[in-house]
Amino acid sequence: xxxxxxxxxxxxxxxxxxxxxxxxxxxxxxxxxxxxxxxxxxxxxxxxxxxxxxxxxxxxxxxxxxxxxxxxxxxxxxxxxxxxxxxxxxxxxxxxxxxxxxxxxxxxxxxxxxxxxxxxxxxxxxxxxxxxxxxxxxxxxxxxxxxxxxxxxxxxxxxxxxxxxxxxxxxxxxxxxxxxxxxxxxxxxxxxxxxxxxxxxxxxxxxxxxxxxxxxxxxxxxxxxxxxxxxxxxxxxxxxxxxxxxxxxxxxxxxxxxxxxxxxxxxxxxxxxxxxxxxxxxxxxxxxxxxxxxxxxxxxxxxxxxxxxxxxxxxxxxxxxxxxxxxxxxxxxxxxxxxxxxxxxxxxxxxxxxxxxxxxxxxxxxxxxxxxxxxxxxxxxxxxxxxxxxxxxxxxxxxxxxxxxxxxxxxxxxxxxxxxxxxxxxxxxxxxxxxxxxxxxxxxxxxxxxxxxxxxxxxxxxxxxxxxxxxxxxxxxxxxxxxxxxxxxxxxxxxxxxxxxxxxxxxxxxxxxxxxxxxxxxxxxxxxxxxxxxxxxxxxxxxxxxxxxxxxxxxxxxxxxxxxxxxxxxxxxxxxxxxxxxxxxxxxxxxxxxxxxxxxxxxxxxxxxxxxxxxxxxxxxx
Amino acid sequence: xxxxxxxxxxxxxxxxxxxxxxxxxxxxxxxxxxxxxxxxxxxxxxxxxxxxxxxxxxxxxxxxxxxxxxxxxxxxxxxxxxxxxxxxxxxxxxxxxxxxxxxxxxxxxxxxxxxxxxxxxxxxxxxxxxxxxxxxxxxxxxxxxxxxxxxxxxxxxxxxxxxxxxxxxxxxxxxxxxxxxxxxxxxxxxxxxxxxxxxxxxxxxxxxx
Numbered sequence: 001x002x003x004x005x006x007x008x009x010x011x012x013x014x015x016x017x018x019x020x021x022x023x024x025x026x027x028x029x030x031x032x033x034x035x036x037x038x039x040x041x042x043x044x045x046x047x048x049x050x051x052x053x054x055x056x057x058x059x060x061x062x063x064x065x066x067x068x069x070x071x072x073x074x075x076x077x078x079x080x081x082x083x084x085x086x087x088x089x090x091x092x093x094x095x096x097x098x099x100x101x102x103x104x105x106x107x108x109x110x111x112x113x114x115x116x117x118x119x120x121x122x123x124x125x126x127x128x129x130x131x132x133x134x135x136x137x138x139x140x141x142x143x144x145x146x147x148x149x150x151x152x153x154x155x156x157x158x159x160x161x162x163x164x165x166x167x168x169x170x171x172x173x174x175x176x177x178x179x180x181x182x183x184x185x186x187x188x189x190x191x192x193x194x195x196x197x198x199x200x201x202x203x204x205x206x207x208x209x210x211x212x213x214x215x216x217x218x219x220x221x222x223x224x225x226x227x228x229x230x231x232x233x234x235x236x237x238x239x240x241x242x243x244x245x246x247x248x249x250x251x252x253x254x255x256x257x258x259x260x261x262x263x264x265x266x267x268x269x270x271x272x273x274x275x276x277x278x279x280x281x282x283x284x285x286x287x288x289x290x291x292x293x294x295x296x297x298x299x300x301x302x303x304x305x306x307x308x309x310x311x312x313x314x315x316x317x318x319x320x321x322x323x324x325x326x327x328x329x330x331x332x333x334x335x336x337x338x339x340x341x342x343x344x345x346x347x348x349x350x351x352x353x354x355x356x357x358x359x360x361x362x363x364x365x366x367x368x369x370x371x372x373x374x375x376x377x378x379x380x381x382x383x384x385x386x387x388x389x390x391x392x393x394x395x396x397x398x399x400x401x402x403x404x405x406x407x408x409x410x411x412x413x414x415x416x417x418x419x420x421x422x423x424x425x426x427x428x429x430x431x432x433x434x435x436x437x438x439x440x441x442x443x444x445x446x447x448x449x450x451x452x453x454x455x456x457x458x459x460x461x462x463x464x465x466x467x468x469x470x471x472x473x474x475x476x477x478x479x480x481x482x483x484x485x486x487x488x489x490x491x492x493x494x495x496x497x498x499x500x501x502x503x504x505x506x507x508x509x510x511x512x513x514x515x516x517x518x519x520x521x522x523x524x525x526x527x528x529x530x531x532x533x534x535x536x537x538x539x540x541x542x543x544x545x546x547x548x549x550x551x552x553x554x555x556x557x558x559x560x561x562x563x564x565x566x567x568x569x570x571x572x573x574x575x576x577x578x579x580x581x582x583x584x585x586x587x588x589x590x591x592x593x594x595x596x597x598x599x600x601x602x603x604x605x606x607x608x609x610x611x612x613x614x615x616x617x618x619x620x621x622x
Numbered sequence: 623x624x625x626x627x628x629x630x631x632x633x634x635x636x637x638x639x640x641x642x643x644x645x646x647x648x649x650x651x652x653x654x655x656x657x658x659x660x661x662x663x664x665x666x667x668x669x670x671x672x673x674x675x676x677x678x679x680x681x682x683x684x685x686x687x688x689x690x691x692x693x694x695x696x697x698x699x700x701x702x703x704x705x706x707x708x709x710x711x712x713x714x715x716x717x718x719x720x721x722x723x724x725x726x727x728x729x730x731x732x733x734x735x736x737x738x739x740x741x742x743x744x745x746x747x748x749x750x751x752x753x754x755x756x757x758x759x760x761x762x763x764x765x766x767x768x769x770x771x772x773x774x775x776x777x778x779x780x781x782x783x784x785x786x787x788x789x790x791x792x793x794x795x796x797x798x799x800x801x802x803x804x805x806x807x808x809x810x811x812x813x814x815x816x817x818x819x820x821x822x823x824x825x826x827x828x829x830x831x
Contacts, residue, residue: 235676
């Protein structure tokens with residue numbers, strides 16, 4: 001650390017984060033940006049629940065309600081859940097496979113900045129004439145009829161951030177295939193790495209259909225094309241297909257990493273090897289595969305016909321099998337273990353019944369005939385919040401507590417963590433359990449108000465009260481984060497004491513080169529194996545040598561900025577004369593910075609062996 | 623082996639595109655990228671098939687009125703040949719013959735450019751003779767989206783290969799730039815394969831009705 005750990009001013013720190021290609025710093029960027037959008041989306045959710053707390057409410061107007069509802073869904077999926085998932089993948093996966101960085105550090109940074117500028121662009125719609133208002137699914141007939149630029153913000157913002165996600169997916173795939181440490185075979189990879197691997201493959205094949213769908217929508221709305229306009233021969237159902245061919249794998253892209261995080265947590269705090277490791281791997285791959293076969297269950301009422309509906313109904317129900325395998329494996333992991341009830345473990349345990357409830361309603365919704373009753377009611381809203389909040393958000397909160405020490409070198413306060421857990425668990429079930437019944441009683445989703453004396457008052461009020469519990473829980477979590485960051489009590493390599501995988505063999509946070517010497521992996525739960533044999537750390541697989549590192553770069557920021565500028569040009573091209581020049585200028589900024597990247601040699605640099613030896617001699621524990 | 627090492631014909635490795643870890647990553651990552659591109663084009667093909675000949679009124683021209691075999695056949699031959707010449711270029715790259723690689727890449731670029739010029743002529747012809755435009759009908763939108771997207775890929779590929787040729791013209795081959803040339807040629811083959819499908823699905827199937 002001697003030559004590298006110098007104190008830096010605020011400007012230098014900001015410049016460092018703007019140009020960083022270090023996966024651990026990019027993880028922090030994803031966590032901060034994703035956390036910010038999570039709070040924005042959460043505020044939108046609170047506005048929804050306040051508006052629906054009592055009948056005939058006029059807290060917001062019908063038009064604004066549509067915008068809030070659309071932005072809540074879009075923000076939570078694309079700008080909160082996705083980047084938070086990416087934060088943990090970036091922070092943990094390279095450490096778990098014993099790599100010094102990802103395969104393409106430059107692209108990693110580019111992926112983040114594309115996501116960030118896309119998200120900012122989308123949210124600027126609030127200040128520039130109104131947000132998108134056609135729902136997060138943005139069905140074409142609604143979107144084409146929507147006035148103003150709301151939908152244009154949706155289309156262009158998601159296009160930019162989607163490109164970033166695709167790049168991230170390719171990056172993780174190559175990292176896992178090419179950069180595993182000696183001895184880290186596929187069947188020794190931790191479950192979180194496995195889920196990152198499968199999810200990256202899903203991203204690779206699921207995002208291009210969204211890209212095309214968004215292109216077609218962009219052409220229709222901004223360039224006079226007729227893909228979805230039936231008066232010109234177009235077909236509005238094409239959008240539905242593309243959206244859900246992307247959209248269904250997308251929900252597995254979100255849930256599988258949460259499954260991965262839970263698998264690590266169950267094994268760690270049951271202090272037992274994960275039960276049925278190979279069947280867990282098999283189930284993860286199978287869920288990923290089946291995820292592409294079921295998109296039309298979102299379109300049962302579109303009118304594809306009984307044969308299509310029947311096939312997609314059966315395929316959908318089949319997914320319950322590998323998911324069931326996972327649930328039982330987690331239960332058997334806990335069975336006979338010596339369980340420690342830490343905050344992450346509480347989230348993991350609470351996740352099982354919550355997610356199973358969401359899965360059961362999923363199977364109910366999968367029967368196409370019954371779906372005609374459930375369709376577009378609060379029953380659907382309850383279902384997907386049970387799987388997404390009860391699964392993904394629980395997973396992300398568990399991961400935040402579990403990996404916080406590894407990312408920041410200090411532990412979140414367990415007492416406050418447990419308070420926020422209980423508030424969140426109670427608030428979550430209070431909010432969404434009642435919505436099953438509201439839906440079955442016939443309350444349609446996406447309405448901005450309801451009339452008195454139809455039996456909806458009590459249910460909606462309870463639901464709103466629950467939402468406040470969740471809001472308070474998030475505030476407690478934020479207080480916890482601020483408190484622990486101010487105190488900043490440093491922890492060692494393995495702060496939970498029961499770490500099993502390679503990341504816990506490293507200092508918290510790890511040095512920027514991760515492993516001084518690549519570790520030799522001798523089995524599943526590599527670090528646990530060494531600990532059980534009485535060793536303090538991993539056995540190195542190579543002699544101490546120079547370490548090759550990539551250079552920082554500002555180019556990813558500029559490439560993304562160019563697209564951000566171009567998006568404004570594309571949007572205002574039809575009504576302002578400056579639109580077209582701005583579009584061209586933005587594209588030129590992007591293409592020229594890509595050219596600069598291509599022609600300027602970037603060989604990276606080496607950390608010399610002598611500097612690494614320095615650390616040992618002085619006995620510095622980073 | 624390091625990226626900045628100097629080589630001779632004798633010491634040049636058999637698979638220079640995969641000789642370093644960076645190169646291996648680039649090679650594999652690019653294949654994955656092409657996997658994503660395949661889905662991208664598959665989506666456009668699906669859109670085209672759904673919207674083929676979907677026009678608002680009977681005055682609009684359909685696929686069978688538009689396409690003419692000689693032009694499209696010539697374009698196909700140009701692009702297929704350019705794929706072959708890029709194979710020659712990679713053959714010389716593997717044999718550490720930088721000049722011949724540059725020569726064959728140059729021929730590839732010329733063939734690609736000729737293809738692109740014919741495509742511009744073709745689109746121009748449809749617009750002026752048949753009033754078949756991007757905005758005239760759903761069929762027009764789908765046709766220009768698919769074929770134009772491919773044309774855009776050709777244009778990008780040409781710029782890419784030219785940039786590589788100019789950048790490396792004075793310094794010859796190294797393990798740093800060999801993978802760059804190799805993935806550019808992979809991209810070029812991919813464009814060619816997509817065209818084979820466009821030729822079949824759009825033009826051949828269009829002409830038989």
